[in-house]
Amino acid sequence: MAKKGAREIVGLVCSVCKSQNYVTTRNKVNMENVKLEVMKFCNKCHKKTSHKETAKLK
């Protein structure tokens, strides 16, 4: 049985155009108070932008 509740699915939204481009999982046990922020390519902006995690999945 897989451990329950250790990882949760979060969306990654572009900080420029606010579109949700990626979905990832995060380990909230190890990173309880850390907000994810990663540089990823945004299809709407056509460039690499900062993407931040959001709990809301569209």
Ligand SMILES: [Zn+2]
């Ligand atoms: Zn964008």
